[in-house]
Amino acid sequence: MKHKRSSKTLVGICLVLLLALALPLMNACQRGMEYKIGITQIVTHPALDSAREGFIKVLAGEGFVEGENVEYILRNAEGDMSIAASIAEYFVAEKVDLILSIATPTSQAVVGAVEGTDIPVVFNSVTEPQAAGLVASWDKPGGNVTGVSDMAPVEPQVELIMAISPNTKKLGVIYNAGEVNSVVQIQMLNDIAGKFGLTVVEATAASTADILAAAQSLVGRVDTIWVPADNTAVSAFESIVKVGEENGLPVFAADVATVERGAIGCYGLNYTVVGEESGKIAVRILRGEKPADIPVQMVPLDELYFNRGAAQRMGVTIPQALLDKATKIIE
Amino acid sequence: MSENENLLWLRGITKIFSRGTIDETMALDNIELGFNAEDYIAIIGSNGAGKTTLLNVIAGVYPPEKGGKIIINGQDISGLSEYKRARYVGRVYQDPHTGTAAKMTIEENLAMALLRGQPRGLRAASNKQRRELFRSALAPLGLGLENRLNALVGTLSGGQRQALALVMATISRPAILLLDEHVATLDPKTAQIVLELTEMVVKREKMTTMMVTHNMELALRYGNRLIMMHEGRIVVNMNQEQKVNLSVNDLIVAFEQASGEEFDDDSILLRQH
Amino acid sequence: MDAIGHVLSFSVYEGLVFGFVAIGVYVTFRVLGFPDLTVDGSFTLGAAITAVLIVNGVNPFLATLAAPGLGLCAGLATSLLNTKLRIPALLAGILMMVALYSINLRVMGGANVSLLREVTVFGQVSELLGLKTGIALSIIITGVLAVTVFLLLNWFLRTEIGLALRATGDNEQMVRGLGADTDMTTILGVSISNGLVALAGAVVAQGQGFADIGMGIGMIVMGLASVIIGEALFRPKGVARLLLAVIGGTFVYRLMITIALRLGMAPGDLKLITALLVIIALAIPYLQKKARREWLPPAAKW
Numbered sequence: 038m039k040h041k042r043s044s045k046t047l048v049g050i051c052l053v054l055l056l057a058l059a060l061p062l063m064n065a066c067q068r069g070m071e072y073k074i075g076i077t078q079i080v081t082h083p084a085l086d087s088a089r090e091g092f093i094k095v096l097a098g099e100g101f102v103e104g105e106n107v108e109y110i111l112r113n114a115e116g117d118m119s120i121a122a123s124i125a126e127y128f129v130a131e132k133v134d135l136i137l138s139i140a141t142p143t144s145q146a147v148v149g150a151v152e153g154t155d156i157p158v159v160f161n162s163v164t165e166p167q168a169a170g171l172v173a174s175w176d177k178p179g180g181n182v183t184g185v186s187d188m189a190p191v192e193p194q195v196e197l198i199m200a201i202s203p204n205t206k207k208l209g210v211i212y213n214a215g216e217v218n219s220v221v222q223i224q225m226l227n228d229i230a231g232k233f234g235l236t237v238v239e240a241t242a243a244s245t246a247d248i249l250a251a252a253q254s255l256v257g258r259v260d261t262i263w264v265p266a267d268n269t270a271v272s273a274f275e276s277i278v279k280v281g282e283e284n285g286l287p288v289f290a291a292d293v294a295t296v297e298r299g300a301i302g303c304y305g306l307n308y309t310v311v312g313e314e315s316g317k318i319a320v321r322i323l324r325g326e327k328p329a330d331i332p333v334q335m336v337p338l339d340e341l342y343f344n345r346g347a348a349q350r351m352g353v354t355i356p357q358a359l360l361d362k363a364t365k366i367i368e
Numbered sequence: 369m370s371e372n373e374n375l376l377w378l379r380g381i382t383k384i385f386s387r388g389t390i391d392e393t394m395a396l397d398n399i400e401l402g403f404n405a406e407d408y409i410a411i412i413g414s415n416g417a418g419k420t421t422l423l424n425v426i427a428g429v430y431p432p433e434k435g436g437k438i439i440i441n442g443q444d445i446s447g448l449s450e451y452k453r454a455r456y457v458g459r460v461y462q463d464p465h466t467g468t469a470a471k472m473t474i475e476e477n478l479a480m481a482l483l484r485g486q487p488r489g490l491r492a493a494s495n496k497q498r499r500e501l502f503r504s505a506l507a508p509l510g511l512g513l514e515n516r517l518n519a520l521v522g523t524l525s526g527g528q529r530q531a532l533a534l535v536m537a538t539i540s541r542p543a544i545l546l547l548d549e550h551v552a553t554l555d556p557k558t559a560q561i562v563l564e565l566t567e568m569v570v571k572r573e574k575m576t577t578m579m580v581t582h583n584m585e586l587a588l589r590y591g592n593r594l595i596m597m598h599e600g601r602i603v604v605n606m607n608q609e610q611k612v613n614l615s616v617n618d619l620i621v622a623f624e625q626a627s628g629e630e631f632d633d634d635s636i637l638l639r640q641h
Numbered sequence: 642m643d644a645i646g647h648v649l650s651f652s653v654y655e656g657l658v659f660g661f662v663a664i665g666v667y668v669t670f671r672v673l674g675f676p677d678l679t680v681d682g683s684f685t686l687g688a689a690i691t692a693v694l695i696v697n698g699v700n701p702f703l704a705t706l707a708a709p710g711l712g713l714c715a716g717l718a719t720s721l722l723n724t725k726l727r728i729p730a731l732l733a734g735i736l737m738m739v740a741l742y743s744i745n746l747r748v749m750g751g752a753n754v755s756l757l758r759e760v761t762v763f764g765q766v767s768e769l770l771g772l773k774t775g776i777a778l779s780i781i782i783t784g785v786l787a788v789t790v791f792l793l794l795n796w797f798l799r800t801e802i803g804l805a806l807r808a809t810g811d812n813e814q815m816v817r818g819l820g821a822d823t824d825m826t827t828i829l830g831v832s833i834s835n836g837l838v839a840l841a842g843a844v845v846a847q848g849q850g851f852a853d854i855g856m857g858i859g860m861i862v863m864g865l866a867s868v869i870i871g872e873a874l875f876r877p878k879g880v881a882r883l884l885l886a887v888i889g890g891t892f893v894y895r896l897m898i899t900i901a902l903r904l905g906m907a908p909g910d911l912k913l914i915t916a917l918l919v920i921i922a923l924a925i926p927y928l929q930k931k932a933r934r935e936w937l938p939p940a941a942k943w
Contacts, residue, residue, distance in 0.1 A: 112902060112911075113911065114911075115911055115912055116855070116858065116859075117858065117859050118849075118853055118855055118856040118858075119655075119659070119845070119856070119859075119863070120898060120902075120911065122845075122848075122849040123651070123655070123895075123898055123899055123902060124902060125849075126647075126651050127899070127902050127903065130644060130647040130648070130651070131644075141753060142753070142851065142853050142855065142856075145753075145755060145757060145849070145850050145851040145853075146849050146850070146851070148757055148850060149757060149848070149849045149850025149851070150849075152774065152850075153773065153774060153775060168755065169753065169755045169757075169851070170755030170756065170757030170758045170759075170850070170851065171755075171757065173758075214746060214752070215742075215746065215752045215854040215855065216752055217751055217752045217753045220751060220752065243742060427818070450817050450818065451817045451818075451819075451820050451821060451822055451823070452820070454817070454818055454819055454820030455820055459818055465812075466812070466814060466815065467815055467818075468812070468815065469807075469808045469811040469812045469815060470811060470812070471807075471811045472804075472807060472808060472811060476804055476807075476808075479801075479804055480804050480805065480808055480816070480819055480821075481819055483801055483819070483820070483821075484819045484820045485819075485820040486820070488800075488801035488802045488804075488805055488821060489800070489801055489802065490797075490800045490801070490802060491800060491801055492799055492800060492801075493799055493800055493801045493803070493804040494799075520878075536819075
């Protein structure tokens with residue numbers, strides 16, 4: 038019927054117009070930039086955001102400055118994996134010079150999409166890049182992909198807990214079983230718990246809304262709480278702090294950003310540093326090195342952060358010796 | 369009349385709703401009824417008399433109380449669920465929307481109706497032969513539906529849908545046809561057309577029919593038997609000779625005599641026009 | 642222009658592969674009138690089982706076939722909860738979706754299974770046909786699958802059982818009155834739907850190189866949006882056109898997302914932009930009708 042056909046044509050024309058609009062917009066940005074770098078993130082999150090900032094900062098410091106010779110294309114999948122795949126496709130279509138992928142699912146999507154091209158990929162905040170299939174091995178990644186892992190050794194963190202709360206016998210942990218890096222950390226914790234005479238009590242949550250309940254479930258069952266570098270738990274960290282302070286339960290974490298928000302203390306896995314290290318790798322690649330030869334990096338835990346106010350509210354004192362070694366003390 | 373001679377036999381049918389609560393009602397009170405093949409029974413009664421409940425029990429929408437039996441052609445179907453009983457019972461509802469599927473075509477609706485009570489498989493639902501069958505079933509209605517097999521049923525008027533529902537109810541030759549106030553929502557002119565179509569279909573297919581209606585005049589005009597219900601019981605049960613020359617007033621008198629109550633249901637009286 | 646070509650071809654691929662999800666959602670929500678939320682879980686289930694089988698050395702074609710098998714079971718569970726235990730459909734779907742989260746974690750042995758170093762159906766077909774892996778190959782593979790599914794469904798929905806299934810969503814009382822077991826038709830429809838969705842999950846996982854516990858999130862919304870867009874834009878009549886319209890709607894929806902990505906706005910605003918674009922796509926046909934002073938039906942609740 039005439040009406041049906043004309044409405045379809047009209048819609049088709051509108052779509053094409055939209056496309057036509059979109060392209061010049063893109064073109065305007067990229068005029069004259071020597072390097073085009075795509076940055077893809079799985080979700081908005083303080084740690085991942087710092088990793089991105091660290092990356093950009095290092096590149097700027099090495100002469101790769103946004104607006105001067107670099108155009109960044111920043112995209113966020115906002116938790117939707119199918120969009121992460123679309124973003125990866127988009128970068129490939131744009132023939133970017135390098136892709137920074139932040140977190141595991143985004144990196145997997147990117148590596149899947151760049152297959153057959155020679156676009157180099159630098160990842161950060163991926164705990165187990167070999168298990169994720171991103172690299173052939175830590176030492177010799179062997180393809181176009183390399184980067185920085187955020188795997189943090191657990192033992193020093195447990196030592197820190199024992200130093201501040203020596204009477205801890207039962208250690209509670211809160212995490213999302215759907216996050217690979219968290220599962221890895223809990224695994225490592227379980228492996229060494231015996232050495233410290235600790236029993237580990239686990240409370241899992243499938244989303245940020247469930248974190249409060251998970252924390253509450255530990256009250257009365259544990260002496261101390263430790264939160265691994267888990268996106269879900271860290272996003273809802275305030276709930277855990279609340280439970281800790283109300284019940285005199287000391288709360289420790291693995292992510293430095295949480296100390297400001299109420300964790301007693303932490304060996305810094307500083308995500309800004311993670312980002313910076315990945316930035317250094319990117320600079321090497323942009324200057325001609327092959328990703329296949331650059332081993333995957335781990336970030337050393339050499340910062341120590343404390344929150345004295347939190348310690349007081351949760352009923353513990355931080356030994357002066359540790360405070361002296363601290364990189365930063367928050368009241 | 370013995371059980372085996374009747375086409376349909378209802379024995380001791382009682383139905384109680386909301387048992388044990390304040391709203392407990394006995395909708396049907398020990399009904400005993402038998403009909404022969406090709407009987408056309410008109411059932412009237414005021415609201416709450418139990419007419420629709422009776423149809424529902426026959427159709428299997430809910431079971432009668434223990435001890436009640438429904439026997440068709442010698443077979444006790446009292447225990448069968450609604451969809452298993454469908455083989456024996458065709459039904460046209462008051463609301464034209466209830467008996468037909470609006471989003472499907474006339475052909476598809478009839479294809480579904482044809483398989484009433486039979487197992488359905490992976491054969492194509494409609495083919496050339498079936499389409500011919502549908503056309504020959506629809507043509508006598510004189511509504512032109514046989515030329516519109518691909519029309520969506522939702523585009524038909526209320527009267528057309530009821531006519532279709534009628535054909536759907538009978539095309540598979542069930543043992544009994546139940547008509548539940550099937551012209552009540554139609555305007556008088558359309559109602560008249562549908563009633564005449566009903567008469568025609570019933571005669572042509574030699575169906576055994578129960579028609580529930582509010583309208584005493586219709587009950588007198590159509591059918592070879594008349595039953596009047598009141599508070600779950602049958603209070604008037606007439607055959608052809610008895611009803612043939614009755615007027616509406618005669619019926620009212622008969623009711624009052626049989627039930628010992630004043631006939632006070634204005635809705636029935638008012639519907640005579 | 643090269644970029645338009647890429648945008649369109651990628652959207653065609655996504656339209657085809659996510660089209661299965663939309664068709665599954667169409668069969669339950671529209672045909673059966675059964676609001677089935679199991680989809681978020683069964684999508685991931687299909688991906689999970691296929692990924693695990695491939696990693697353990699099973700032939701990728703067989704592994705992919707396992708997905709609809711398990712999806713069918715998930716749908717079976719949901720519909721049994723509803724028909725035999727009388728749990729309301731919406732709740733039954735939610736319960737299964739929640740249960741599947743744990744089941745999927747178990748199947749994968751974790752939250753993520755990588756397929757980047759494995760041979761997938763894409764890899765195998767590429768070898769068979771001697772074509773390079775890439776968007777063209779992906780479209781061919783998903784296209785063949787889509788045509789097969791389309792033909793099968795088109796035939797099935799016109800059979801005696803298929804008709805009873807369609808009528809169940811239209812007028813369940815009538816169907817029972819006609820002697821069809823509406824419990825059976827419901828179970829059949831919901832199972833088939835989830836089988837299709839799981840198949841989509843399996844193909845998507847192989848296409849993107851990994852299966853992840855979070856990949857099903859939002860599938861139901863995407864499916865519904867695709868169905869609604871397809872119905873609004875193409876106004877299809879009849880089974881065959883409806884199926885095509887649903888795939889078309891998926892294509893348009895994914896195209897909107899791709900366009901939104903390219904419009905270069907703040908990274909966190911993608912969802913808002915997509916929603917706006919979808920609103921425009923839905924409003925255009927309606928506004929046109931209004932301008933022509935055509936009769937407008939009242940607003941559908943969904």
